[in-house]
Amino acid sequence: MTGSLFTLPRWLHPAAWWVWALGLAAAASRTTNPLLLSLIIAVAALVVSARKPDAPWGRSFIFFLRLGVAVIVIRVGVQLIFGAAFGTTVLLQLPGVTLPSWLAGVRLGGDITFESVLLAFYDGLRLATILICVGAANSLASPSRLLKSVPAALYEFGVSVVVAMTFTPQLVADVDRVRTARRLRGRPTKGVRAIAGAAMPVFEGALEKSVTLAAAMDSRGYGRRGEISAARRRMNSLLLLTGLVAACIGTYALIAAGSPAALGLPMLIVGVSVCITSITWSARTAVRTRYRPDPWALPENLVAGAGVLVALSFLGANWVAMPGLDTPSNPPTWPALPLLPLLGLLIATTPALTAPTLPRTIIGKLPRIEVPA
Amino acid sequence: MINFECVSITYPGATEPVLTEVNLQIPEGELVLVVGRTGSGKTTLLRAINGLVPHFTGGTLTGRILVDGRDTATNPPRELADLVGVVPQDPMSGFVADTVEEELAYGMECLGLTPDVMRRRVEETLDLLGLVDLRNRPLLSLSAGQRQRVAIGSVLTSHPKVLVLDEPTSALDPGAAEDVLAALQRLVHDLNVTVVMAEHRLERVVQYADRIVIVPGDGEPIISGTPSEMMGNSPIAPPVVELGRLAGWQPLPLTVRDARRAAGPLRELLTGHAAPLRIIKGARDATPLIVTDKLTVRYGAVVALKNVSTTITRGEIVALMGRNGAGKSTLLSTMVGLRLASAGVVRTNGKDPREIKGPELVHSVGLVPQDPGDLLEASTVAGECRSSDHDANVELGTTRALLALLAPEVMDGTHPRDLSEGQRLLLALAIVLAARPPLLLLDEPTRGLDYPTKARLVKVLRELAVTGHGIVLATHDVELAAEVATRVIVLAEGEVVADGPTHEVVLASPMFAPQVAKILAPEDWLTVSEVRAAMIEQVG
Numbered sequence: 074m075t076g077s078l079f080t081l082p083r084w085l086h087p088a089a090w091w092v093w094a095l096g097l098a099a100a101a102s103r104t105t106n107p108l109l110l111s112l113i114i115a116v117a118a119l120v121v122s123a124r125k126p127d128a129p130w131g132r133s134f135i136f137f138l139r140l141g142v143a144v145i146v147i148r149v150g151v152q153l154i155f156g157a158a159f160g161t162t163v164l165l166q167l168p169g170v171t172l173p174s175w176l177a178g179v180r181l182g183g184d185i186t187f188e189s190v191l192l193a194f195y196d197g198l199r200l201a202t203i204l205i206c207v208g209a210a211n212s213l214a215s216p217s218r219l220l221k222s223v224p225a226a227l228y229e230f231g232v233s234v235v236v237a238m239t240f241t242p243q244l245v246a247d248v249d250r251v252r253t254a255r256r257l258r259g260r261p262t263k264g265v266r267a268i269a270g271a272a273m274p275v276f277e278g279a280l281e282k283s284v285t286l287a288a289a290m291d292s293r294g295y296g297r298r299g300e301i302s303a304a305r306r307r308m309n310s311l312l313l314l315t316g317l318v319a320a321c322i323g324t325y326a327l328i329a330a331g332s333p334a335a336l337g338l339p340m341l342i343v344g345v346s347v348c349i350t351s352i353t354w355s356a357r358t359a360v361r362t363r364y365r366p367d368p369w370a371l372p373e374n375l376v377a378g379a380g381v382l383v384a385l386s387f388l389g390a391n392w393v394a395m396p397g398l399d400t401p402s403n404p405p406t407w408p409a410l411p412l413l414p415l416l417g418l419l420i421a422t423t424p425a426l427t428a429p430t431l432p433r434t435i436i437g438k439l440p441r442i443e444v445p446a
Numbered sequence: 447m448i449n450f451e452c453v454s455i456t457y458p459g460a461t462e463p464v465l466t467e468v469n470l471q472i473p474e475g476e477l478v479l480v481v482g483r484t485g486s487g488k489t490t491l492l493r494a495i496n497g498l499v500p501h502f503t504g505g506t507l508t509g510r511i512l513v514d515g516r517d518t519a520t521n522p523p524r525e526l527a528d529l530v531g532v533v534p535q536d537p538m539s540g541f542v543a544d545t546v547e548e549e550l551a552y553g554m555e556c557l558g559l560t561p562d563v564m565r566r567r568v569e570e571t572l573d574l575l576g577l578v579d580l581r582n583r584p585l586l587s588l589s590a591g592q593r594q595r596v597a598i599g600s601v602l603t604s605h606p607k608v609l610v611l612d613e614p615t616s617a618l619d620p621g622a623a624e625d626v627l628a629a630l631q632r633l634v635h636d637l638n639v640t641v642v643m644a645e646h647r648l649e650r651v652v653q654y655a656d657r658i659v660i661v662p663g664d665g666e667p668i669i670s671g672t673p674s675e676m677m678g679n680s681p682i683a684p685p686v687v688e689l690g691r692l693a694g695w696q697p698l699p700l701t702v703r704d705a706r707r708a709a710g711p712l713r714e715l716l717t718g719h720a721a722p723l724r725i726i727k728g729a730r731d732a733t734p735l736i737v738t739d740k741l742t743v744r745y746g747a748v749v750a751l752k753n754v755s756t757t758i759t760r761g762e763i764v765a766l767m768g769r770n771g772a773g774k775s776t777l778l779s780t781m782v783g784l785r786l787a788s789a790g791v792v793r794t795n796g797k798d799p800r801e802i803k804g805p806e807l808v809h810s811v812g813l814v815p816q817d818p819g820d821l822l823e824a825s826t827v828a829g830e831c832r833s834s835d836h837d838a839n840v841e842l843g844t845t846r847a848l849l850a851l852l853a854p855e856v857m858d859g860t861h862p863r864d865l866s867e868g869q870r871l872l873l874a875l876a877i878v879l880a881a882r883p884p885l886l887l888l889d890e891p892t893r894g895l896d897y898p899t900k901a902r903l904v905k906v907l908r909e910l911a912v913t914g915h916g917i918v919l920a921t922h923d924v925e926l927a928a929e930v931a932t933r934v935i936v937l938a939e940g941e942v943v944a945d946g947p948t949h950e951v952v953l954a955s956p957m958f959a960p961q962v963a964k965i966l967a968p969e970d971w972l973t974v975s976e977v978r979a980a981m982i983e984q985v986g
Contacts, residue, residue, distance in 0.1 A: 128545075128584045215544060232542075253784055254820040258837045258877065259808035274823050282539055288502050289540030293601065294527030294556035364551030364564045432582055 080372055080429040085124075087214030088222060089373040093120075093424055094210030096380025100387035100417065101202040104398045105195040108408045109418070110202045114141075116421050117209040123425040130215040137208020141201030148197030152189055160188025160403045191402040222367065230310070232295075247275045306355075313351040320344030375427040379420050386417025447608060447640045448472040448495060453509035455490055455499060464490045466665050467509070472642065472657070474607070477634045479655035479673075480644040481682065483896045485866040486663025488644045492610050495642060496530035497523045514607055528557055531601025535612045537593045538585070546588070546596055547572075547581045553604040564603075571599045575629050590770040591622025595629060602633070609633065611643040615650055616893050619769045619922045620957050623650055630654070646896055649684035649925055649961055652677065653701040674698050682897040685925055685961040688974045692981070705965045712977075716969055719980050733760045735885040735916040736781055736811070740790035743776050743940075750776040752940040753790070758885065758916045763907060765931035765948070766920040767958055773940040774920035775816065778887045781918070782813045794885065805839045805881070812883035816890045818874035819862070827865075827873065828858040838881035849876040852906060868899030875906070886910065888919040892926050904930050928952060928960035928972040948972065 094117070101113050118134070125131040153167075169183035220234055251274045252262050290296075323341030390398055390413045397411035450470040456463040464487040472478055482488045493499040497518035500507050511518045514529055523532075531553075534540045543549040550571055554564045572578045575595045580588065588596065594614055601609065614630075615623035631654055633639040645651045652658075658676040660669050669676070677687045678698055686705050690698045693712050699705040734757045743751040751773045758764060766774045779785050780792055783799030792799055794810055802810060815821065824830040831845040838844075849856060853872040862870060871891060878886065892900050907917055907930050921927055927934060927948065934951040936944040936958065944951045949970055952958045963972050971977055 128587075218544075250820055253779075254815065254823075256784065256807070257782065257813050257815065258821060258834070259805040259881070260837055261804065274820075285534060285536070285539040286542075288498055288523075289532075289534055290542060291502060292496050292498060292523045292527060292530070292532040293540075293542075293553040294524050294604070297524045297527070297556060297558075361555055362558050362560060362564070364548065364555055364561065364568070366561075 093380030152193030316347030482661030537597030765927035768937035812878035
């Protein structure tokens with residue numbers, strides 16, 4: 074781990090990491106060039122290895138890498154079995170199945186061409202890259218840290234998401250516990266009946282835990298009466314949600330190929346301003362305060378900026394139809410390396426240096442796995 | 447500080463109130479210990495202090511509870527959060543954030559304190575409870591004792607005047623329990639916090655208490671008084687008190703130190719009297735039930751067991767001791783084939799337990815897990831017994847007959863969830879014993895058990911050993927180990943650090959020595975019943 078150029082060790086604002094990672098993902102969505110896609114994955118991996126915390130969520134990147142590989146394998150597999158063949162380089166001839174006429178568009182078996190497999194591979198790689206970018210954000214900034222920064226108007230919603238997220242690992246542990254118990258009673262631990270038998274105790278356990286948690290949160294002051302009325306608070310949340318939806322549609326219209334850009338920009342602007350109004354409004358009346366909120370300073374600007382720039386470089390290259398972004402698979406061509414996106418990717422690596430290093434004490438020992446037995 | 451004025455509480459659907467006409471005054475700055483059998487209404491009493499009963503649980507409350515002048519009837523728990531801090535039995539179940547520091551701040555965020563106040567209080571609390579090194583650690587990575595201290599810290603940051611704890615040390619090893627109790631002691635002394643705490647392990651806490659409240663259950667009135675008053679004729683008492691009563695010491699000592707100073711004559715009386723032989727007569731032979739050789743188990747990078755070689759034979763009761771996370775549970779679960787050994791071997795009857803499947807396994811090794819409720823899934827006790835007979839392939843009625851021996855008061859139609867902690871344990875034990883496994887493993891059997899149930903468990907285990915069972919119990923309870931074990935194995939970081947006859951191992955360790963041994967050292971006595979037997983012999 075090298076030191077940061079700008080600040081003392083601290084946590085980077087989680088939103089900055091998410092902007093950076095989503096920028097990379099947006100860039101990946103614009104290209105099928107396998108070289109560029111591999112470079113995006115490399116950039117994500119480089120930054121993650123330089124700045125990930127040694128916490129349970131910090132180790133999730135490797136999981137997303139595996140998920141990426143699985144996505145590619147599935148995408149190519151689907152192409153092999155169902156996809157329409159095109160191109161001339163036949164790799165393999167599978168016995169074709171003649172399907173009834175009402176399934177006219179679907180093909181089963183038949184010739185497998187290099188061109189069609191290559192196209193499927195590019196497509197799978199693109200999807201995998203987007204997933205890996207999300208994984209990078211997930212391991213650099215815990216989703217619950219991100220939720221800590223959600224505006225007060227969405228606080229209740231944020232809490233329920235956090236609670237749901239902590240429950241998933243617990244549910245897994247519960248399933249394990251119940252399977253253990255079945256083994257101890259000499260029952261089968263595999264098969265449909267085993268799963269059916271385990272479901273009831275697991276759900277009972279989950280329900281009981283949520284009641285305990287609710288009692289604990291209640292005793293610690295969650296949901297104390299504020300000065301604002303419930304109606305006003307609900308109004309505020311509604312306003313914010315509407316704004317967010319509008320902003321999302323706007324962003325989608327801007328990014329997605331083939332939709333009118335003229336619709337996108339106004340929609341985005343309206344959405345964002347509605348959000349800001351709602352946030353400032355609720356901030357003025359909130360009872361809750363926030364402990365050590367993550368600051369948004371120069372490193373955050375640099376990291377988020379790197380994400381925006383890499384997205385812009387790919388979008389720009391797409392806009393001017395720069396050759397090399399798309400690699401044709403029929404006929405197979407060697408992918409080119411266009412200059413502008415390459416420059417963008419170079420900028421995207423900078424968070425490995427500009428993001429602050431983490432406080433030392435986070436490097437604790439590995440979590441002890443409680444052994445249910 | 448806390449006033450119960452003629453309080454009765456009835457849960458919805460119940461015909462009898464849990465608590466009847468409770469009158470109780472707790473002054474500011476006291477450390478109050480609430481004791482009573484499981485199911486007597488202790489937890490209800492504790493939860494009534496911040497209004498969780500009845501605001502959260504439902505039910506009706508008559509009378510009035512005033513906490514610092516505020517009535518819990520009109521103030522729901524969230525409005526009392528700045529006044530009463532509640533630490534639940536399992537601290538992990540109440541955590542909201544994911545790192546220590548954020549968890550400490552959560553309550554203050556809800557109260558809307560300003561950032562600079564929050565920051566200052568978090569730092570103070572980290573120091574007060576010795577959590578500084580853990581501040582950025584994920585809560586999942588903490589040990590049980592550390593979690594308990596974080597849970598206490600997370601309610602302390604709101605500066606409550608009252609702290610309520612439900613069995614804060616029951617899941618902790620002796621060392622971690624001492625840390626937690628020392629922290630509580632400091633709060634009472636330095637910050638004048640009123641602490642109300644329920645605990646079964648009297649031997650750990652009685653010396654810290656200023657007042658003891660006994661909740662007898664069954665509609666009988668609650669009694670309270672100073673520890674020495676209450677301990678004089680309480681049916682439940684720690685070994686130090688029992689020894690004091692036996693020897694007729696006045697005033698009755700509550701701490702090992704006081705007892706030691708009074709114990710001179712008793713030590714003299716016992717000198718030269720041979721300590722009893724602590725082996726189970728009749729059944730002991732060298733038939734090994736399970737053998738481990740250089741057993742190593744890892745979870746990823748964590749080595750849970752390292753080169754453990756041991757043999758358990760018929761007629762032995764082995765206590766497995768060590769810190770939280772020392773590998774006790776792992777050893778037990780490896781012995782029933784739940785964990786894969788990464789090196790070394792486990793053999794029972796010449797077979798690897800992992801290879802043994804279904805009913806055959808329950809006929810050779812039985813494990814009662816840490817939470818015995820895990821084993822139960824039917825909706826009535828009778829149903830549970832029937833499915834157990836079916837699982838174990840034994841004659842119908844076997845489990846029910848066993849249960850009648852272990853816990854005669856348990857009714858057929860009861861839902862297993864409505865049983866008390868101790869009854870649940872005995873039901874699970876009956877299920878496991880139905881298949882007559884020669885080797886019986888128990889993980890933390892006394893967690894949350896009151897003294898009468900514990901005494902019954904001790905009796906059952908002894909009888910099993912006499913009939914030729916081999917028993918291994920993982921436990922933090924040094925008194926139980928001294929009472930029942932013939933051999934003690936101490937694990938530390940997955941390695942065996944001591945293995946030998948009970949008295950040799952526990953006498954050599956200040957952490958695992960029972961109270962009687964500490965009082966009568968250097969003589970070789972472990973339990974009150976041993977001393978009683980010797981004294982009767984001496985006199986008669």
